[in-house]
Amino acid sequence: MDFNFTETQGMLRDTLRRYLSDTYDFDKRAAMLKRDGGRDPAVWQALATELGILGAALPEAYGGFGGGPIDSMVLMEEFGRAIAVEPYVSNVVLGAGALVETGGAKAEALVPGIIGGEVIVGAGFYEPQGRYNLADLKTTAKADGSGWTLNGHKAVVVAAPYATHLLVTARTGGSQREAAGVSLFLVEANAKGVVRRDYPCVDGYMASEVYFENASVGPDALLGAEGGALPLVEKLVDHAAMAQCAEATGAMKRLHELTLDYAKQRKQFGKAIGEFQVIQHRLVDMFMEAEQAQSMTLMGTLRLDDANRAKWVSQAKAKINKGARALGQWAVQTHGGIGITTELAAGHYFKRLSIIESQFGDLDHHLGRLEAGLLTEAA
Incomplete structure (x- = not known):
């Protein structure tokens, strides 16, 4: 099986990464959160009209690019790297996803508006x-x-x-x-x-x-x-869970990078703490968790059309929930007390990972769903 992204998906990733690196640096993001509504609406409009990425995963019949969950995965990983407070999951994955699945005049009227950034769904x-x-x-x-x-x-x-x-x-x-x-x-x-x-x-x-x-x-x-509607809602939530896993992957990778940079700069006993073996082991563990999260996200996303979708999604979400908590805690411990201050980016990544951990099913929920599935198979 070919696990390489298409040229279009690579362009989507690079375009969004460049835009977010300019728009969502730490200080600009902090300023956005202080605005009325906690965001800058111009950013969402730019994603829709200037970058044209909101339709990447949606069918061509509604004005999209004809992509799918992999395209959402690519975009969400970049949103995770920037801890961007943009409503892609609620709006595109859930909102547009529900409209596309049910079709009709409502979908024809609103999906183009979602792609164009005028319609926002909670x-x-x-x-x-x-x-x-x-x-x-x-x-x-x-x-x-x-x-x-x-x-x-x-x-x-x-x-x-x-x-x-x-x-x-x-x-x-x-x-x-x-x-x-x-x-x-x-x-x-x-x-x-x-x-x-x-x-x-x-x-x-x-x-x-x-x-x-x-x-x-x-x-x-x-x-x-x-x-x-319950089967459709369960399907939508599983799609959303995998999109959040991709976001967690991006956040985990970036938090590892920030922690690695800090370990190279912070000195204790006359040398950088990154030279201590225990810190090196911790950084390697963080790297491994981020890499495993990426692999599990890809596996779960590729299986969203599988008859056993729930099993694959719960395996991925359970692993990433556990890994995100571990990586976030290791990052904060490595930074020390400054790691949870509002002045440092690391604390904000830790907070976002903590919320993702509970969205669309926490660790206990997904382990329980896996257990229920295994018992059903055994019966």
Whole structure:
């Protein structure tokens, strides 16, 4: 099997890396986080119009380049290197992904807007009581004339503070944790009855608690078949998990580079700490974790169309969750107390890796999913 990137994918990587190296140096990123909304909207627009990369992974029928998950992987690794607070996963992987899968007039109208940067989607699949169970929903959608009325609470909806649309699940039938009865809706963020409580996350991203209080939406807000959305949502989340693994890989590689540079400069007992064998061993361990993360990400991404997709995704996410925590802790320990200060980049990479570790399933969740799969195979 050929594991080399195509010429187009290589150009995507190089173009984005050059742009982010100019746009997302540490000081510029810090200034962005202090802005209203925690970001610079001009950056997202530049990614869409000047670089034209938001359509790289999307079908040509909607104005994209006709790529796929590998293209998203290439881009996300570069976003990870820069710890860029751009909503690629919620917007392109989840938002556009859901529209492309369900098709219809809604997709034809909105996917080109996502590619052009005008439409931004915040995805809310999780609720406070549900942990990582995508079927554990208290949010309901009841038929109301030709449309729907939504009530409920979605937790930690990344990009919701500046989103134009919200992609959310709601129960149109069945009991709270039943697989059947889960439906998928795309709601305008400014719809009447949609209430947000916005806040910054520890990694710099903006998120919201989103409340639906008798929010009325039209019939076209329903994506796909009523009550049968859970398999699609699970697929979307697995795609998002692999994109986050790619982001973690980029962040891990860059954090290793920063730690290596620091070890060459920081002196103790008259020589650079990088000359001490214990530090050299730690740096090698960090390098190995980053390399393994890249390999596992590629493996999981290539298997997204596999019948046993869940197994491959959980193997990759479990390994990378564990490796990201270890590498981040080693980096902070090597830097010492300064490693967790806001003035040093290393601490910000550590924070982002810590958040990725919990997004779309933590270590325990994915180990549990692997165990459940193995037990099913054995039975």
